[in-house]
Amino acid sequence: MLPLWEMFLYLLLSFGFHFYSFYEVYKVSREYEEELEREFELEKDTLFWGLKKDPTDFEWSFWMEWGKERIIWLLLGHLMVSQMSRLFMEKYKPWCLMAYGMVACWFLLGINGLAVILLHIAISFSVAQFQTAVLTWLCSLLLLSTLRVPAVEEAKRGWYDTENEYYLLLFTLTVRCLYYTSFSLEYCWHGSTQKRYHSFFWMLAYMFYYPVFHNGPIMTFNEFTKQMKRQEACSLKINLCILLLGIVRIFFWWWLAELMIHLMYIHAIYSSSSHLEAVSYWTLGGLALAQVLFFYVKYLVLFGIPALIIQMDGLKPPALPRCVSTMHSFTGMWRSFDVGLHHFLIR
Template identity: 75%
Template sequence: MAKYEAAMDRRFGLDPGTLFRGLKKDPMDFEWSYWIEWGRERILWLLAGHLLVSQTSRLLVEKYKPWCLMVYGMAACWLLLGIKGFAVILLHAAISFAVAQFQLSLLSWLCSLILLSTLRIPAVEETKRKWYDTENEYYLLLFTVSVRCLFCTSFSLEYCWHAPTQKSSHSFPWMLAYVFYYPTFHNGPLVNFDEFSKQMRRQEAFSVKTNLSILIVGIIRIFFWWCLAELMIHLMYIHALYSSALPLESASYWALGGLALAQVLFFYVKYLILYGVPGLLLQMDGLKPPALPCCVSLMHSFTKMWSSVNDIAASTLD
């Protein structure tokens, strides 16, 4: 590794270490670098604000908790994406709700696909880029709208599949509470509407002591996973190596196999964090979070890995 470190540093610009001083880190995993940067800047603070609003509402006004969290999610969206980004998400939700009134699953699917396809129209892309000063801000809108479209699809399909007597629980305010639920707002994980609404309506005994212990244990576990992920990108340079032909050509088959295993292990640890943080907040809100991805070292087929990662998406169709 040291043999090629200088060459990779010249080509990719290895970043100075943050957690581990004296070591340089691999910046080539865009998803990890992107969400860590946004997390440090704003998202973690907004998640902390959600936690405060959630626990206060559970303690004082349990009955109105969904609406308190909906208002907070809208305010957070407005703060991060601006009034225009907020309007785009609200418009997508309104269109999906209007189409769902026809109670045709195929029509709801077509509506979702059309809304997603608008993200790739060059004129629309250019217009949205002009709303923001940086590409990172535009990408945040792009990722958020894509994930929100999945949530709108879940609501629309649940609306189509339920009997007319159950439609009262599928109102537009409940759709907004679901779409603007902040822990899952930017990157998931996905939770289908029926599970969300049932668990949000459920009023149960609230214990500050129990929730505090869940929070402390959860933070310790996520911090451990984050340290492990940072250690991997400080020592292994997996993604930079995959972008460099010379080290790969000179590596043995055993070394290439080790690199492939390291790649999927980092993928696994990354999603333990990216889904673990919102999962912890779901628990704090009294909801059941989706299961985290299975460890890739215990699998003999990568099909099962994708099945594990996409279990939550599949649950939207249950």
């Protein structure tokens, strides 16, 4: 361990560099505000004293829009079904959650979207019966490649009124591909010895577990089934404390992410080569820091909400991302940022 005075000095220097760099980005954001507004249509917002908001991070804007409109309410519905089934139908809890996930999928993506997901699942399960890992990988890659076939894309777009609805189906199918790949590989390795937990119904329970349905985090099939078989029992008081503390933390992360894109137009400046060429090196450093730290805080929210629901279900979610400012190598980045995906790759 380093001496306390030395640790304090490094901490002070680190915070100093961060905040000074962010201050430079803030000044540039205010200086070019009118030009950026014309070019990128900055949004007027009532939050943060009427400051304008940078809406150019597609992922954040997309999930916030869907979250506020429908997904957050469907997650609350999942939580209610989960708690009720735990109290009254513990034995049938996986099937209750599976049924709820299928209804939620139908509600958001329509009968066509649900049918496509079921078709992918059925094809993957059928190929897994050969118990050959190479065939499973080829099947998953083939199903994934169909998302980029122009005729199929046009047909799927025709099912929906808006582009955002089509993108939601696209993202959901992409994440589901990781999930049916995980199930099918486990079936290839252990299907003959653990038939009970490698049935088509367990695959559906895994595929339609709603908290991780659209965007993750990733849970491998063996982790999911192990935890479903032996869920951690917590008292109502402990669960309530976990829920309230989790809501406060998620609200703080959301507030921090929103504050960043109100004070610093990091994505708009990053998308404008003329502004990038005009700013100082301190500002460029601040833009780089702000980009990766916004990405970190964004995923604390996007993974934090489903992780909290998973925890309330009595399961253990993958660890949340570790702060990128505390990492010194990309080896640590991949291990510690998307922990669920890392476990999937290792498995």
